[in-house]
Amino acid sequence: MVEALFQALGNIANLEVLAVMVIGVVVGLIFGILPGIGGMSALAIFMSFVWGKDPVLALTFLLAILAATSQGGSVTTILLNVPGDSTNAATLLDGYPMGKKGQAGRALGIVLAGSALGGLFGGIVLLALLPVMRPVVMAFGSSETFMMVVLGLVFMAIIAKESLMKGFIAGAIGLSLAFFGLQSNTAISRFDFGQLYLEDGVQLIPLTLGIFAIPEVVDMMARGDSLTQKAGVFAVQGKQVIEGVKDVFRHFFLFLRCSVIGTVVGIIPGIGAHTATFMAYGHAKQTSKHPEEFGQGSIEGVLAPESASNAKEGGALLTTLGFGIPGSSAMALLLGAFIVVGIQPGPKMLEEHLGLAVWLGWTLIIANVGSSILLLFTAKQMVRMTFLKARILAPIILVFVAIGAYASRENILDVLMVFIFGALGYGAKVLDYPRAPIMLGFVLGALAEKYFLISTQAFGAAFLLRPVTLVILVLILFTVAFDLRNREIQKRKGMVA
Amino acid sequence: MKRLWNLCLVVLVALAVVLTACGQAASTSAPTSPPPAGQATAAPAPSKAATAAATEKPAATPAPKSKESAADFYKGKTVELWVGNSPGGGQDTWARMVARPLEKQLGARIIVRNEGGSSGQVALTQLRNKADGLSLITVVPRGPILTQVFDPDKAKYDMNAYNWLGVMSMIPQLLVVNGKSGIKTVDDFSKTPDVKWALDTPESGKAMRARTLALVLNKEIKLISGYNGTSSELLAVMRGEVQGASPPVSASMALINSGDIFPLVAMEKKRVPELPNTPTIYEIKTLSPLEKELIDLALGTEVGRPLATTPGVPQDRVDFLKTSLKNALQDKELIDRATTYGEPPRWAPGEDIQTWVKTMLSMPPQTKAKFSELLGMKTAK
Numbered sequence: 001m002v003e004a005l006f007q008a009l010g011n012i013a014n015l016e017v018l019a020v021m022v023i024g025v026v027v028g029l030i031f032g033i034l035p036g037i038g039g040m041s042a043l044a045i046f047m048s049f050v051w052g053k054d055p056v057l058a059l060t061f062l063l064a065i066l067a068a069t070s071q072g073g074s075v076t077t078i079l080l081n082v083p084g085d086s087t088n089a090a091t092l093l094d095g096y097p098m099g100k101k102g103q104a105g106r107a108l109g110i111v112l113a114g115s116a117l118g119g120l121f122g123g124i125v126l127l128a129l130l131p132v133m134r135p136v137v138m139a140f141g142s143s144e145t146f147m148m149v150v151l152g153l154v155f156m157a158i159i160a161k162e163s164l165m166k167g168f169i170a171g172a173i174g175l176s177l178a179f180f181g182l183q184s185n186t187a188i189s190r191f192d193f194g195q196l197y198l199e200d201g202v203q204l205i206p207l208t209l210g211i212f213a214i215p216e217v218v219d220m221m222a223r224g225d226s227l228t229q230k231a232g233v234f235a236v237q238g239k240q241v242i243e244g245v246k247d248v249f250r251h252f253f254l255f256l257r258c259s260v261i262g263t264v265v266g267i268i269p270g271i272g273a274h275t276a277t278f279m280a281y282g283h284a285k286q287t288s289k290h291p292e293e294f295g296q297g298s299i300e301g302v303l304a305p306e307s308a309s310n311a312k313e314g315g316a317l318l319t320t321l322g323f324g325i326p327g328s329s330a331m332a333l334l335l336g337a338f339i340v341v342g343i344q345p346g347p348k349m350l351e352e353h354l355g356l357a358v359w360l361g362w363t364l365i366i367a368n369v370g371s372s373i374l375l376l377f378t379a380k381q382m383v384r385m386t387f388l389k390a391r392i393l394a395p396i397i398l399v400f401v402a403i404g405a406y407a408s409r410e411n412i413l414d415v416l417m418v419f420i421f422g423a424l425g426y427g428a429k430v431l432d433y434p435r436a437p438i439m440l441g442f443v444l445g446a447l448a449e450k451y452f453l454i455s456t457q458a459f460g461a462a463f464l465l466r467p468v469t470l471v472i473l474v475l476i477l478f479t480v481a482f483d484l485r486n487r488e489i490q491k492r493k494g495m496v497a
Numbered sequence: 498m499k500r501l502w503n504l505c506l507v508v509l510v511a512l513a514v515v516l517t518a519c520g521q522a523a524s525t526s527a528p529t530s531p532p533p534a535g536q537a538t539a540a541p542a543p544s545k546a547a548t549a550a551a552t553e554k555p556a557a558t559p560a561p562k563s564k565e566s567a568a569d570f571y572k573g574k575t576v577e578l579w580v581g582n583s584p585g586g587g588q589d590t591w592a593r594m595v596a597r598p599l600e601k602q603l604g605a606r607i608i609v610r611n612e613g614g615s616s617g618q619v620a621l622t623q624l625r626n627k628a629d630g631l632s633l634i635t636v637v638p639r640g641p642i643l644t645q646v647f648d649p650d651k652a653k654y655d656m657n658a659y660n661w662l663g664v665m666s667m668i669p670q671l672l673v674v675n676g677k678s679g680i681k682t683v684d685d686f687s688k689t690p691d692v693k694w695a696l697d698t699p700e701s702g703k704a705m706r707a708r709t710l711a712l713v714l715n716k717e718i719k720l721i722s723g724y725n726g727t728s729s730e731l732l733a734v735m736r737g738e739v740q741g742a743s744p745p746v747s748a749s750m751a752l753i754n755s756g757d758i759f760p761l762v763a764m765e766k767k768r769v770p771e772l773p774n775t776p777t778i779y780e781i782k783t784l785s786p787l788e789k790e791l792i793d794l795a796l797g798t799e800v801g802r803p804l805a806t807t808p809g810v811p812q813d814r815v816d817f818l819k820t821s822l823k824n825a826l827q828d829k830e831l832i833d834r835a836t837t838y839g840e841p842p843r844w845a846p847g848e849d850i851q852t853w854v855k856t857m858l859s860m861p862p863q864t865k866a867k868f869s870e871l872l873g874m875k876t877a878k
Contacts, residue, residue: 197619
């Protein structure tokens, strides 16, 4: 294995491989920056290009795209308060507020370093666990997955700032949206109002774009001027970016914990990428000495989701390579790419193509670091978009949002849903309801129902007593108790209404 | 007020840009939703729509030949290959594998387009009026045909009107158990208590195959649905969460070879070449006529991976597409890729699918009742 590690790294000396990696990173960054058009769309488009190509070149290209899109999305998130990719939603909570405080450069520095190191962490875990991943993946069955999803739902409350009740209401709205459409356990279609479109349920991309992007566009139009009143508020100075990089090392243990969260969630198939980022955010808030700063531009609030977001891809790739089971939606597409280039992921792959598997781990690491470096040199130019007048910027964003919504399934009704959810998101913003729990409730609601039904059918109520399930349950109780204690302390200090 | 008006204008412009750029007619209306195929209810009497589709209307009325030759028509054109199921799945994988060799045969450029939704019904509905021959579609036909059979008023497409070009590959199916469970024969399985079976949805082909096994062995099997596809189901089997699953051969071979799962029965008429020692469902015992009929019904909905073009396409273009598809399946690179995937190309003519569709749509009431029972029968309390 050690020999394979270094032999695979030799691929970097191949100019062709290096070139496709660079192209993949650039493509990924561009797709990530464009609102709504994230990694999934990029993979779906470029998969056609890999037919008949050498597997190393083809898979390096696609994986580099995937590694870079999250970072690209973070730029749009921080500068425009619009998620570039749905997985960037957690970064919205503190990324944009940091920019408004004149710390856009610092936020970008955190993104660059946090993402690069998070991707490095995920890649290292992938390489380390490849030979021994089977017991890790086998440990998480349906009941364990259900408990992890519940843990994610608990973080919904933690994410809600001052008002727990508003957080729960927002989460409940998200949960109820999750129940639209065909229920997978019973095949009963719910709340479809006789429409074929709704039989597939509410879609994540229109929901994300609607509740996060549309309210910002409306705000821009209402304001009329540019995002920054004076050139300078969002200006990215080199010093700020370096400061942001240093922040990652100042909060190194937080970075490590969040990377672990991301990797573990990535390994467990079926939980979803968004769970990792919100869980990491919730954990950071819970363990922070200054939880009142979260939502106002907290450094930890940006570091946590960024570390988890990139670390999770290493975990997801582990399950994909080792079992042929996609660890995320993007990996499901990548799995198709493996087949197209003539490789069958699974136990046999590790015997017959160990070198390729190891090289893909290196690709994740190098592509993450590479996209950070590329962003470092282009950050100043990107921030210029915030100088544009709102009447120019808002329609541009709106068009990209509409294209992003359409691109996911090529269904015009998805575009309509963006505006419907936009009304919901704007209402939430005006009434001061947190929007992140809406998305978290939506993502986790359907998962919770599905895995609960599977667990009770397979094990009855005794599923709660399975060892790993029990450990996670204890963790949930501990998390809830810890959060309640923190809120009590804050109340006494007069920080919470 | 002025800014609000500006915003409304911007929204309208954005929508107009998207609609124009994507060439999507805003007047395409979403049909009312058909219910999930095969829900456990008493079989309805054949509706007028189903009877009309099967008997009164001629099937796939051939459109007149066009003046230009088909080969000339397709040269340099762009053809969309719609996949009616989710990206990354078997149908999607096959579409991407066949696209390149088919391009060479047609002399056209092929773009694969995912339009998953309601098991392919969204794609079938959207394509039903496109008669130029520049749209191909591949779906798992089971779901759409069952909707048209059991809820014909809600199916806005007509499977009979589509021009079925051929079958690209068959999907041999298995019933598997945990490789370390000690179950090596059907007898062992029959004696195993509290058997749980992993499924995706309760009315799927996988559920039907599990129920068929339960019927034939006269054994209670608890169906646990909700798993995220074959990979998740097999993982559940390996973990011991459930005792069995109904995967295709292509998804199973790697795990069978590693000993993680054991192939109990092949849900096929003949033994699967890759698993010569695995008995077929017809071989596990001496079957009664009723059992045989039910197995035939269950297996009858597995017609592989067909490719079709839209209703109303001129006959010469349909013929050209059929020939092109058949030739494309002989492409060496495709054969290698598909064999690695576990589903080597297995051509069957489009007429077979056309006949199958007609047979399904003209199913007599008593057969429909038995079929409905097989789709929704409860096998364990």
